[in-house]
Structures are given as structure tokens and as C-alpha cells.
Amino acid sequence: MRRRVHATQFLSLAVFLLLLMYGAGGCLAAAHRRAFDEELWGSGRPPTAMVRELPRKGQGATQAYTVATSGEENSGWAPLRIAVSTEDLKDPRKHCTKEGEMKPDFRGHYSPCTKDDVLTSDVRKTLVDEILPVAVGLHAERLLVQRMKTPLVVPRLITEHGRCKYFKIPEEHHTVGLKDTDMVLYVASRSNYGTWAIPCAFAEDGRPIAGALHIMPSYTLGVMHFARTTAHAIAHALGFSMEQMKKHDMLLNVTDVRGGSSPVTVVKSPVTLSKAKLHYGCDTLKGMEMVYYFDASLWSLRNAKDELMSPFGTMYAGYYTALTMAAFEDLGYYRAVWGMEEPMVWGNNSGCEFLDNPCSEETPTTYPDMFCDKNDALSIRCTSNRQAIGTCNLDVEYTVHDIKETCNAIFPPGNSEHHFFCTVEGPDTPPGSLHGKGSWCLDAEPLPLLSDDASNWKLTAPAVCAMVQCEEGKVKVKYLGGSDFEPCPEGEFITPKSDHFKGGRRIKCPRYEEVCTIAADGSSLINLKKGDHGKGDHGHDDYENDDNENDDYGKGDHDGCAAAVVLSSLLLAVIAAVVVATLPL
Incomplete structure (x- = not known):
């Protein structure tokens, strides 16, 4: 049992x-x-694509540029939807149609039109079909918002105060409003005194919901630069300003910066500070330096020369880096789409010494990718962003307070600087270079150049412009006199078979990210990879x-x-x- x-x-x-x-x-x-x-x-993240919506009934020349995704965003955050109203581009009373006319300048005055101020039908088409979609898309791909659940109604108050009152706002925007819109921009193109934008109206939480954008009617450097400078301006309308940053307690005044007696304003908010420390490789950094440049709040030219929101971003194609994305996230109105930040060579892993110590005679040797020796002024090299050929003639510290230092960098020389930008075609481009849309500056073995006049100058040119093609993480190059694109692996050399490269002169192949981050039309070649949707809770970085x-x-x-x-x-x-x-x- x-x-x-x-x-x-x-x-x-x-x-x-x-x-x-x-x-x-x-x-x-x-x-x-x-x-x-x-x-x-x-x-x-769900694959994205820019969608240009047709004007809805009653909205006239207003078009919405949105990012279409193949899936829903979570936590109530979704890509920023920006509508663009181009009424002033169609009204002949609001732009120049011929030289000598007196037209409003959108700053409260009338001034005579110059030849370069004339808004031709071709330029208007380029603005609407190429520049604006790319410029808006750069922000819509990187910034998420808590979308508006009702039509965006523009308050009438903006027609009474400030520069915004000079832009035409359709009546229905005040009454019916704009559906499926988080921000509306009113666009004009009157003169070549600058591309700029300002916020005009704000939501209850303080986020800008309407803005005015003035774009120059000529684009000497090509659409890549034109689209990026327009994106720079739009960033100010979206809230990139010291006023907004001060409101959100993002700023700090720091003294004794590189020996200067005046305080320097830095952005010390958590996301920006974290991304700045990561970019520069400096754990003791107190904040990202800013300057007030021609009535605009921008990153320090010395520390972030090639960034979208540096002073150069007002004129040339800047990189939309984690620094600017972080500043937007710190405002609280936006969340950044991490993984879409663009890399920038300038300042990358330069260490605390670069930020803390004034430039000196040793600086060009310590940071050769950024600075140059003024005594080597007769050597032509690529600029740090590889967008142009230049000489050692620019002091990038000239905008900052009273700091006693000179930081020389490569920049196109003289009054005809645009001829040295690789995107610009024409008879006055440097010898041996192939210019045009999609052209970048590449290092090359030196070519002696002699003057053909009485000045008898002599230069060496270890740089050329060449067409670049980016495919599956690999670079292909087409040089002047070449018949087709050739593979150009990073760090290796190609020997051109062309009369323009005599004596076996070779071209050095660039790093992929240097020439394959910004597309020829100004859009971004950065794509989200698996796992790059943002780390930590709710899409925030940990x-x-x-x-x-x-x-x-x-x-x-x-x-x-x-x-x-x-x-x-x-x-x-x-x-x-x-x-x-x-x-x-």
C-alpha cells in the first residue's frame, strides 16, 4: 500500500x-x-516622403507641404505640417517686374528695383517647385509636434503690427482657417537684401503658428545653397531665437571665455548641452555659444561655422545637425527625430581645448581640417565643408565680442567669390575643376598656377571641383574631361585620364559623409536606420x-x-x- x-x-x-x-x-x-x-x-521610423498638397477650394495660392508616413506616430507627436501661401509671389504690385520700378520692400518702405530684384516666371517656378518644398521638408523630416486638432485660424492682429502686416493674408485664413496645418508661412520675394523670416502668431502654449518669409529673387550659388538658406530663415520663424530660448530658461551668460572680458551667451538647456558635449568631445562644456548677428540669434561662427544656424547659414548650405535639432526640442514645442541629424566636420571631436583656448600659431597644425596658416595664403584648398575652393583669408572669430584671437580659415577669395563655389558654372571658374549642380571640392595633388598678366603671381592648387555621385554608401567621381563617373573609395586616389591633369596628378577620394550628406537640390541624404527612432522614453534620447x-x-x-x-x-x-x-x- x-x-x-x-x-x-x-x-x-x-x-x-x-x-x-x-x-x-x-x-x-x-x-x-x-x-x-x-x-x-x-x-x-515609418518611411517618409514630402507631399505637396494641391490648394484646397478657397485657399488660392496656399499649398501644404507635409511629411507622409506609412504608419502612425505614437504619443500624440507627429511630423510638423507647414502650409505655404504664395499670394505675394503672384501679385505684380508686391514684387519687381522690371528694373527701375518702385515697389514695397516688406519692411515698411518703397525702394527702386534693380536688375537682380526682378522676379521672373522662371525664378518664381523654381521657388515654388524646388526651393520651398526642400526648405520646408528639412524641418518637417526632423521636427515632431502635438498636432492641431482644429483648423489653424490666423488672428487678425498680425495684420496690424510688425513686418507681418506687409504680407498678404487671405481672408479665409482669418475665418475658416487652414485644415491639417500646424504652421503657415506667407512668402514674398522683393529684393536681394536678404532671405529672412519672422514669427507672426503663436498658439496658446507659445509655439509659432504663422510666420512671414522673404526670399531673395536671385540665387547665384545654385539651388542647393538657395534651399538651405531658406531653411535657415524658416528656423527663425519656427522659434530659433534668443527671445524664445530666454522664455524657456535655456540661456546662460558665461564670463572669461577664451580670455574675453564680455560675457558670452550660451545655450545650457539639457538636450542642447548633451549634444554639444557629444559633438565637440568636451564633458566640461557649459553650453553652446551663440552670437547676435544682424538682428538674428545664431550659433558662434568660430565654433560651428558649417552649421545650418551659424552666420554662414544665411548665405551658404549649412548642415542640419543635432545641435539645432536639440535646441528645437529644448523649446518644448517640438521633439526631434533622432537619427535624422546631419554630421558636421567642423569642431567634431575637437576637444575642450578648441573651445577653451584662443586660436594661436599652433591652431592650424592642431586642427588642419578647420584652420589654416595665414603665411600660406598662396595655396588654394577646399573649404571645410567641401563646397568651394579658397585661400586662407577669413577670420571666423570676428563676430564675437572682444575676444582677442584670430582664427583663419579657407574661404573663396576676392570680389568674385561665387566663381570658386563648385555649384557655380561659368568661364571664370578655377582651372582643372568641373563645376555645376552636384559638384564638390576634392583634395588633389598640387597644380602650379601662374598669372597671365603683369602681376606675376604664382599659386599652388591642391584642390579641384568634381561631380560626385552617391550610391549605396559609396562615392563615384566625374572630373573635368572625364567621360563617366568612376568609383572613388575613401582614402584612395584616382588618376584622371584627362589633359587637365598632366603629369599623373591624382585626386584623393573623400569620406562619404563629407560629400553625401546634402543632395544637389539641398535636401538631405540622411535616412533613418533601424533603431534610430530615438532612445529612451517617448522618443527622447537617454x-x-x-x-x-x-x-x-x-x-x-x-x-x-x-x-x-x-x-x-x-x-x-x-x-x-x-x-x-x-x-x-
């Missing part, structure tokens, strides 16, 4: 099994959450954790869960067998 079995005999084992199954259940729940995340973000550590941690959890599930299953089978074996027949 078998012994009678008491339930208490298996109590300890049952409790242990229960706890193990509870842990396994948690693992399964975590696995379910991971599966959900992979389903949502498996290939990065600034204290290393990504690799997070990946290892997740992997360990996954392996531990698998072991727990298997072990609990085995124990369940064992205890069932024991119970059956001991039960009385």
Missing part, C-alpha cells in the same frame, strides 16, 4: 515554481513589448546611457528570459510526474 501524500510535501517546490513562472511571465510580457516595438519601429550598453542589457534580458521559460517548463513536467507517481491508485 502506498503512503498517503500530503500537499505540504510539495509546498516549497510549488512556491518556487510559482515564482519562476511569474518571472517567466514578466519575460514573456517584455518579449511582447519588444515584438510590438519591432513591429512599430522595425525598419526605423543622455546618460551608452547605446551599446543598452543593447547588451537587452540581450542579457532576452537570454535570461529564455532560460527561465525553459527551466519553468521542465520543473512543471517533473512535479506533475512526481505527483502522479505518488498518488494512490
Whole structure:
């Protein structure tokens, strides 16, 4: 006869099994959450594309430029939707149609039209079909907002105050409003005194919802630069300003910056500070330096020369880096789409010494990718952003307070500087260079250049402009006299088969990110990769954790869960067998 079995005999084992199954259940729940995340973000954020919507009935020349996605955004944040009203581009009373006319300048005055001020039909078509979609798209691809749930109604107050009152606002924008819109821009193109934009109206939370944008009617440097400078201006209408930053307690005045006596304003808010520390490789950084340049708040030219929101961003194609994206996120109105930030060579991993110490005679040697030796002024080189050929003739520190330093950089020389930009075609371009849309400056073995006049100058040119093609992470190059694009692996050389490169003169192949970040039309070649949808909670970056550590941690959890599930299953089978074996027949 078998012994009678008491339930208490298996109590300890049952409790242990229960706890193990509870842990396994948690693992399964975590696995379910991971599966959900992979389903949502498996290939990065939903693929995006710029959509230019046709004008709706009653909206005249207003068009919406939005980012279309193949899936829904979470947490109520979605790509910024910007509508563009071009009424003033169609009204001959509001732009120049011929030289000598007196037309309003959108600053409260009338002035005579010059030849370059004339808005031709071709220029207007380029603005509407090429420049505006790209410029708006650069922001819509990188900034998320809590979308407006009702039509955007523009307050009449903006027609009474400030520069905004000089722009035409359709009546229906005051009454019916604009559907599916988070921001509306009113666009004009009157003169070549500058491309600029300002906010005109704000939502209850302070986010700009309407703005005025003035674009120059001529674009000597080509559409790439034209689109990027327009994006720079739009950023100010979206809230990139010291006024907005001060309102959100983002600013700090720092003294004794590189020996200067006047305080320097820096952005010290958490996301911007974290991204600045990461870019420069400086953990002791107090904030991202700013300057007030021609009534605009911008990043320091010395520290961020090639950034979209540096002073040069008002004239040339700047990079939309994590620095600007972070500043927008710190405003609170936006969330950045991390993974869409563009890399910038200037200042990258330069260390605290670059930020803390004044430029000196050793600076060109320490930072050769940024600075140059003034004594080498007769050597022609590529600019730091590879957009032009230049000489050592620019001091990038001239805008900052009273700091006593001279920081020389490469810049196109003389009054005909536009001829040295690789995108500009014409008879006066440097010898050996192939200019045009999609052309970039590449390092080359030196070419001696002699003057053909009485000045008898002599230069060496270790740089040429060449067409660049980007395919699947690889660079192809077409040089002057070449018949087609040739593969150009990073760090290697190609030997052109052309009379323009005599004596075996070679071209050095660039890094992919240097020439394959900005497209020929000014749009971005950056695409979101798997896992680049933003780290941490709600799409925010987890600034204290290393990504690799997070990946290892997740992997360990996954392996531990698998072991727990298997072990609990085995124990369940064992205890069932024991119970059956001991039960009385």
C-alpha cells in the first residue's frame, strides 16, 4: 500500500515554481513589448516622403507641404505640417517686374528695383517647385509636434503690427482657417537684401503658428545653397531665437571665455548641452555659444561655422545637425527625430581645448581640417565643408565680442567669390575643376598656377571641383574631361585620364559623409536606420546611457528570459510526474 501524500510535501517546490513562472511571465510580457516595438519601429521610423498638397477650394495660392508616413506616430507627436501661401509671389504690385520700378520692400518702405530684384516666371517656378518644398521638408523630416486638432485660424492682429502686416493674408485664413496645418508661412520675394523670416502668431502654449518669409529673387550659388538658406530663415520663424530660448530658461551668460572680458551667451538647456558635449568631445562644456548677428540669434561662427544656424547659414548650405535639432526640442514645442541629424566636420571631436583656448600659431597644425596658416595664403584648398575652393583669408572669430584671437580659415577669395563655389558654372571658374549642380571640392595633388598678366603671381592648387555621385554608401567621381563617373573609395586616389591633369596628378577620394550628406537640390541624404527612432522614453534620447550598453542589457534580458521559460517548463513536467507517481491508485 502506498503512503498517503500530503500537499505540504510539495509546498516549497510549488512556491518556487510559482515564482519562476511569474518571472517567466514578466519575460514573456517584455518579449511582447519588444515584438510590438519591432513591429512599430522595425525598419526605423515609418518611411517618409514630402507631399505637396494641391490648394484646397478657397485657399488660392496656399499649398501644404507635409511629411507622409506609412504608419502612425505614437504619443500624440507627429511630423510638423507647414502650409505655404504664395499670394505675394503672384501679385505684380508686391514684387519687381522690371528694373527701375518702385515697389514695397516688406519692411515698411518703397525702394527702386534693380536688375537682380526682378522676379521672373522662371525664378518664381523654381521657388515654388524646388526651393520651398526642400526648405520646408528639412524641418518637417526632423521636427515632431502635438498636432492641431482644429483648423489653424490666423488672428487678425498680425495684420496690424510688425513686418507681418506687409504680407498678404487671405481672408479665409482669418475665418475658416487652414485644415491639417500646424504652421503657415506667407512668402514674398522683393529684393536681394536678404532671405529672412519672422514669427507672426503663436498658439496658446507659445509655439509659432504663422510666420512671414522673404526670399531673395536671385540665387547665384545654385539651388542647393538657395534651399538651405531658406531653411535657415524658416528656423527663425519656427522659434530659433534668443527671445524664445530666454522664455524657456535655456540661456546662460558665461564670463572669461577664451580670455574675453564680455560675457558670452550660451545655450545650457539639457538636450542642447548633451549634444554639444557629444559633438565637440568636451564633458566640461557649459553650453553652446551663440552670437547676435544682424538682428538674428545664431550659433558662434568660430565654433560651428558649417552649421545650418551659424552666420554662414544665411548665405551658404549649412548642415542640419543635432545641435539645432536639440535646441528645437529644448523649446518644448517640438521633439526631434533622432537619427535624422546631419554630421558636421567642423569642431567634431575637437576637444575642450578648441573651445577653451584662443586660436594661436599652433591652431592650424592642431586642427588642419578647420584652420589654416595665414603665411600660406598662396595655396588654394577646399573649404571645410567641401563646397568651394579658397585661400586662407577669413577670420571666423570676428563676430564675437572682444575676444582677442584670430582664427583663419579657407574661404573663396576676392570680389568674385561665387566663381570658386563648385555649384557655380561659368568661364571664370578655377582651372582643372568641373563645376555645376552636384559638384564638390576634392583634395588633389598640387597644380602650379601662374598669372597671365603683369602681376606675376604664382599659386599652388591642391584642390579641384568634381561631380560626385552617391550610391549605396559609396562615392563615384566625374572630373573635368572625364567621360563617366568612376568609383572613388575613401582614402584612395584616382588618376584622371584627362589633359587637365598632366603629369599623373591624382585626386584623393573623400569620406562619404563629407560629400553625401546634402543632395544637389539641398535636401538631405540622411535616412533613418533601424533603431534610430530615438532612445529612451517617448522618443527622447537617454543622455546618460551608452547605446551599446543598452543593447547588451537587452540581450542579457532576452537570454535570461529564455532560460527561465525553459527551466519553468521542465520543473512543471517533473512535479506533475512526481505527483502522479505518488498518488494512490
